[in-house]
Amino acid sequence: MDEALVKIRDLRVSFGRGDAKTRILKGIDIDLANGEILGIIGESGSGKTMTGLSLLRLLPQTAHVEAVKMFFAGEELQQKSGGEFDALRGVQLAMVFQDPVGSFNPCKTIGWHFAQVLRRVGETGELRDKSVQLLRDVGVKRAEETMFLYPHQLSGGMLQRALIALVLALRPKLIVADEPTTNLDKIVEKQVLDLFLSLQRRLGASVIFVTHDMPVAASFCHRIAVMNAGEIVEVGETAQIFGRPRHPYTRRLIDTALKLAGANGRPKENQSHRARQAARFAEEPLYRVRDLTISFPHSNRHGSFRALDGVSFDVMPGEILGILGESGSGKTTLGRSLLRLYEPAGGRIEYRGRDITHERERSLRSIRREMQMVFQDPGGSFSPRRTMGQALREALAMARHPRAELRRRAVSLLERVGLTAEHGDRYAHELSGGQLQRVAIARAIALEPRVIVADEAVSKLDVSVRAEILTLLGDVQREIGMAIIFITHDLDVARYICDRIAVMYHGKLLEIGHTEEIFTRPAAGYTQSLLGTHQNLAKLIGAVA
Template sequence: MSAILDIQNLSVSFGDKEVVSQLSLSLEAGKTTAIVGESGSGKSVTSLAIMGLLRASIAADQLSFQGINLLSISEEEHRKLRGSGMAMIFQEPMTALNPSMRCGDQVAEIILQHTNLNRKEAMERALELFKEVQIPNPAEKLKAWPHEMSGGQRQRVMIAMALACSPQLLIADEPTTALDVTVQKEILKLINDLKTKRNMAVLFITHDLGVVAEVADDVLVMYRGQMKEFGTVDQVLYHSKDAYTQGLLECRPPLENRPKRLTTVADVMEKRTVNRQEVHSDFQRIEKQDPLLEIDNLEKWFPAGKTSLFGTAEVYKAVNQVSVKLYPGETLGLVGESGCGKSTLSRCLVHLHEANAGEIRWKGKDITHAKGKELRALRKEIQMIFQDPFASLNPRSNVSQILTEPMLVHGLFKGQRKERAKYLLKRVGLSTEALHKYPHEFSGGQRQRIGIARALAVEPELLICDESVSALDVSVQAQVLNLLNELKEEFGFSYLFISHDLSVVKYMSDHLMVMRAGLLEEYGRAEEVYKNPTSAYTAKLIESIPKINS
């Protein structure tokens, strides 16, 4: 069978910097090839070069799509191929979708651009596509704006747009990275089903080898622009020969045990001896203590946008009668899908939201309505590490200012703030040279380390990690999780660790709570919740975790 896509010795350069070097692959109809690697490995650059969306120097012995030489065609010819012959699903649908256009109009726009259908026919075709990608209430959702859709629904709209003109090649660039495990499973199944039904070739880009095991026929592993390994899923995942591939496989948090330290890619590539000692939570010690934090029937409401016949505003209970305890020195894991109330609960604890009902007690004292000096003192003791380190760091401040500002606000370390900032940087694994740099000069993992250092600056007793590793590659994620555990051991603080990734939460946690639609679905010791869930919803979350079967 002839290849839909044929790449031989592709190289891509920005100025003097070569970011993809001598890459070769071919892809047939009805097959999925996954490109795997960390951020900066050249995965997305390769896909953009195929799509003709790159302003760079591109050279290849062969770069052809259905026999068409992509290097010799004009920009207009390449534009006509996009959408009709080849299409792309991007990582972040909220960014990729036009916020000023209704979702149905965005799909219809593609159809009108590449076919002879009129607007009415294009909207009918868009409705068919919404049904095909299983968007609930498709006729209603055609009229919805992107912000009115959930993350999974927005990604389905992106898939509908990509399929609008029946392309022969579908490029999916990290299409499930930002999604919950249950939604991720649905999207992966959908892409697989559509590939089979339409006999498409799929180029699937990801950093998660667990996802690769679910979708791919062949796997290409990239590292710093070069191909490290290529073969079938069985060859690469179960009989890998390259140290980098083995490192990617080993740095994933294991589900069957809980090592004290996760293996990193660097450990494997540099052949370091890794201590695989397991850790077990000391529940006798933990549960005998007085709770550090107690949440009792907590509720947080938001207006639902509707008013009843008698003028009473309806409310949506984002957090609904949640009760839980967090003990000194422990990690309490909080898991659930987007919209379940995880982040709202954490923001109530630090008074970024004010609770509507219930009680929050800190060291036995009611802090539900803390204000003024009491609230400022509380914020020194409870700090947050946010999901997006780029958005949570001031782009106009250098690292020295970012780290010393909390000390200044709370009147700590007078005359020693610069030295304290240097110590914190070293402790999170960064050079003191970083003090005079700005956030945009760092990688995602480095920015998250700066966010951790900032949280540590005021010596808190509780750190709330709100999806703090969700945006990171699995290799960088392992490094940050190791760092968080080392810091907890050294400084003796507690964590509220929030994530939609149950494998990460299970690895980090002593106790585990599961939230769904604002309610506490399940609570217990992490290992017991994972092995014997009492809730069908928790069991569904566990079953949805992408696994590489040994």
């Protein structure tokens, strides 16, 4: 191994003071060689993201860093002044954040962001052409149109691609990538990983790759560090970690991932499940959607583009309908349209026999409690001024639970999604992405709705918590008979939990059918390509070992 580009010694980070102090990182040591890709895996809240933020001096002001030494290219980072460090960060040191929404100025177009970055690294000439090419490099097909859009007009996956393109424009020596492919479909994920590899080889760049995606870690990283409760419990070559794990925690992580994927994906359906499915289709649909069209105007006021183009389908009571497709295909737009968060440009939406296509906000209030959404970006769906407990008690109050029971019920909801009462006293910025997503799911089920639109609801969760949440959603769905519109790019998850699958591409619904039919006999060419990108973890482990 070449001389280390990055050395971290005894990194300890805590929050609070005195008896209330909580230690998040407990003596982290890391070596990263020139040109190396080091994967960091572990459950949400284990300290993966905090490690990357510490290296780039991006920790919250409430954090306390103790007795640490960090070196980059032989220079001690702790000795650098704020101005000296700023000259490194954003040029030689770059980060792809887990939450792409918070990385963009909501008042500026995507093109403006690219112009700022390209000027920072000394690019001149036709910046727009260079920006468009960068977007195309990360799989954005409508790159020219995207330049004129604002961040809120892009899906989470599209924003993540744009953020990766911005980082690649810097041509840094070190990239800290915090779940960079979480919001990407498998086709674009492969494109982005190939792009990372190309940059890393061309520039000799090093990558710290934080992920909970086991197939990505097994196929992409040179070495793996396993984190648990703020400590690195095991580190080694990828082949050793996945083929011959030494620590019990590592073995449990890998075993859970293998169990979730399964040898053939979804467990075989039993007789009672098939009977329930038949009964659902004997009922009236919960939703009837016919020729639905959603259009968004360009920021330059000339023309618009269709996010949804003539989409028609039904949602049955109590079913779990999966929506698959690449980022930007219209999955999120479709989910939000069902809750009438967008005004349709054409077509018809019926909910329980009621035409809600153009109903005004005031008249929608009577049915809004029956509809809940778990957003792709959990951080943006919580007030930064309210604790998680306050957010849950507010939802429970809307469900008209007695005031005296609100606190107890809020704690019960937290425990139901694998958290504790202590998490209820924290604010959004004090939780990891996975922990925030669990609170978002708890808040959604607090109202016992008839339908939940889950937009990448488990994409930010590690494999062990993902399995628990999928089981939870299935249990709640059966208990209260709610339907779930499950938007995802995770093929294993879709096969595991969904009754039917709808495949989206460029705003159109290509095909819809029962899960096993889609996975074993896909009709559309795009579906065949999408399924062809699936990385089987068991085979990857065999290959690297």
